[in-house]
Amino acid sequence: MRTRFTNSRGPESGYTLFELIVTLTVLAVLVMGTVPLAQNAYKRQKEVRLRETLRMIRSAIDEFKRDTVGACPQGAVTTGNPTRGPQAGAQVPTDPRSRVVIDDCTIFDSENLDRYPPSLEVLVDGVRVKQRGISLTGGGGLGGNTRQATEINSTETEEVTKVYLRELPIDPMTGQKDWKLRSSYQPPGDDSWDSVNVFDVRSASNETSLAGDKYSDW
Numbered sequence: 001m002r003t004r005f006t007n008s009r010g011p012e013s014g015y016t017l018f019e020l021i022v023t024l025t026v027l028a029v030l031v032m033g034t035v036p037l038a039q040n041a042y043k044r045q046k047e048v049r050l051r052e053t054l055r056m057i058r059s060a061i062d063e064f065k066r067d068t069v070g071a072c073p074q075g076a077v078t079t080g081n082p083t084r085g086p087q088a089g090a091q092v093p094t095d096p097r098s099r100v101v102i103d104d105c106t107i108f109d110s111e112n113l114d115r116y117p118p119s120l121e122v123l124v125d126g127v128r129v130k131q132r133g134i135s136l137t138g139g140g141g142l143g144g145n146t147r148q149a150t151e152i153n154s155t156e157t158e159e160v161t162k163v164y165l166r167e168l169p170i171d172p173m174t175g176q177k178d179w180k181l182r183s184s185y186q187p188p189g190d191d192s193w194d195s196v197n198v199f200d201v202r203s204a205s206n207e208t209s210l211a212g213d214k215y216s217d218w
Contacts, residue, residue, distance in 0.1 A: 040210060043210060044210060046172045046173060047172075047209060047210065047215075049172040050171070050172045050173055050203060050215060050218065051218070053169045053170075053171070053172065054201065054202070054203070054218060056165075056169065057120070057123075057165070057169065057179075057201050058200070058201065060123050060164040060165050061116065061117060061123070061164075061198060061199070061200075061201070063097075063098075063164055064102075064116070064117045064122075064123060064127075064164050065115065065116055065117075066094075066095040066097060066098040067098050067100055067101060067102050067129060067162070068101075068102050068115035069093070069094050069095070069098065069101070070094065070101050070132075071101050071102040071103070071105065071115070072102075072105040072108060072115065094132070098132065099131065099132060100129035100130060100131055100132060100160075100162060101129060101130055101131075101132050102127050102128070102129055103127075103128040103129055103130045103159055104127050104128045107122060107127060109196065109197075111196050112196050112197045114184040114185075114197060114199070115197075116183070116184055116197035116198055116199050117164075117197060117198045118197055118198070119198060120165070120168055120179065120181070120198055120201070121168070123163075123164040123165040123168075124163065124164075124165045124166070124167060124168055125163070126161040126162055126163035126164070127161065127162060128159050128160070128161055128162075129159070129160060129161070129162045130159060130160075171203050171204060171205065173203050173204075173205035173207060173215050174203070174204050174205050176204075178204045179201045179202065179203070179204060180193070180201065180202040180203065180204050180216060181193040181198050181200070181201055182198075182199055182200045182201075182202070183195075183196040183197045183198065183199050184196075184197055184199035185197075186199075202215075202216050202217070202218060203215040203216050203218060204216065
């Protein structure tokens, strides 16, 4: 005669208190291990956006700087007459990436001799520019006529407005447009902007990155 063993629990029997405690403990451990990973992943995404945003703003500043070469002679930043050009015989190096020259010297303060943008808003609002001329130097050809690449193409060149940033981006770490600015006349680490020009831009966040450094030092 065979003896059949059956589970003493019926189909409607529940869990014991011990089993519930063990289950909740395991779930708590899993949650505690998952939350930091999720937080770090979210923080890493914000850090990537911050690096991309800083790169975009700094590239716009550099592009603006390239377009100022040949725009305003020293001591003529308030004349509004950029066609005067550099002094005779002066060699002004130009970047081949710059196809236009800024045609409004009134945007530069007399202290801004380095010709960096006066503010980030200028990069958004845009400035008047003209197309650069083509360099005809070298070889003494064409009757010895020489035209520097920094000169304006001609008086018939149409003036246009060049915008360097579509809009002022938000700092991903602060959620605001509260960037820290530094002019070309300020040493690194100076947090008080002198309002002369915008040479560099940094995050206003004092939080620490995943790498251990501060976002404001990026």
